[in-house]
Amino acid sequence: MPNRRILVFPSATELGPVLASLVSSRASQACNSERQRFTLGLSGGSLVSLLSRELLALPDLDSSAWVVAFCDERLVPFDDAESTYGLYKSQLLSKMNIPESRILSIDPSLSVEQCAEDYARKLSVNFPGEPIPVFDLLLLGMGPDGHTCSLFPNHPLLEETNKTVAPISNSPKPPPQRITLTLPVVNAARCVAFVSTGGSKAPVLKQVLEGAEDPKLPAAQVAPSQGDLFWLLDEPAAALLTIQVEKPSSGTEL
Numbered sequence: 001m002p003n004r005r006i007l008v009f010p011s012a013t014e015l016g017p018v019l020a021s022l023v024s025s026r027a028s029q030a031c032n033s034e035r036q037r038f039t040l041g042l043s044g045g046s047l048v049s050l051l052s053r054e055l056l057a058l059p060d061l062d063s064s065a066w067v068v069a070f071c072d073e074r075l076v077p078f079d080d081a082e083s084t085y086g087l088y089k090s091q092l093l094s095k096m097n098i099p100e101s102r103i104l105s106i107d108p109s110l111s112v113e114q115c116a117e118d119y120a121r122k123l124s125v126n127f128p129g130e131p132i133p134v135f136d137l138l139l140l141g142m143g144p145d146g147h148t149c150s151l152f153p154n155h156p157l158l159e160e161t162n163k164t165v166a167p168i169s170n171s172p173k174p175p176p177q178r179i180t181l182t183l184p185v186v187n188a189a190r191c192v193a194f195v196s197t198g199g200s201k202a203p204v205l206k207q208v209l210e211g212a213e214d215p216k217l218p219a220a221q222v223a224p225s226q227g228d229l230f231w232l233l234d235e236p237a238a239a240l241l242t243i244q245v246e247k248p249s250s251g252t253e254l
């Protein structure tokens, strides 16, 4: 996997600024390309507060040409504490200059099937001419079971190749109803970055990054066909790895 880089930081404190600089450099690259905009997919979990803190600390971040979507979303009202959009809205998006129409949120009033169809429609409108939307950057987390987005181990959704967005109504992690980008969309991105911290992730990280078993865990199936793949880890999460990793300083630009 030539484009995979694994970067290990002492802690989230050193990781955070490098994550923010990855986002801002991919954003300026994309905005200065003929596309003239930056398409970003966000995930929930601990990423919400880390990313919000680090992006808001950047001086002069111009997000007026960003399009922000969600790699997965829980089907709950926006004011529910479980809503990933709700959390980003209050911690980050309300403090940035992204036009409301470029923040692609779900419609939580729909059934989970309709919600996935509606979200797929929103993507196709915002990625015209792209049967599979090609994001500039997807930020992913990984659960201790190896799930990413709402793609869970041994779940039939891992085989989905027709839909860009799929509904799931039996998520092993609550809440049970969610929508998720499918693997073909994840693997079409120009860049995918996992952020994973904490010792509870160490065993699964070893399996995902070093294991050879089949079927692969969902996170191990993330391998952008044309893009770059980064794993941003802290030392506790990387504790069991024996493969070669990079240990960059906090001023590193990716």
Ligand SMILES: O=C(O)[C@H](O)[C@@H](O)[C@H](O)[C@H](O)COP(=O)(O)O
Residues within 6 Å of the ligand: 043, 044, 045, 046, 047, 072, 074, 140, 141, 142, 143, 144, 147, 148, 149, 150, 173, 174, 195, 196, 197
């Ligand atoms: O929808 C969810 O249930 C979460 O968003 C989840 O998928 C999360 O991304 C991972 O569990 C990693 O979370 P942490 O980074 O907080 O460990």
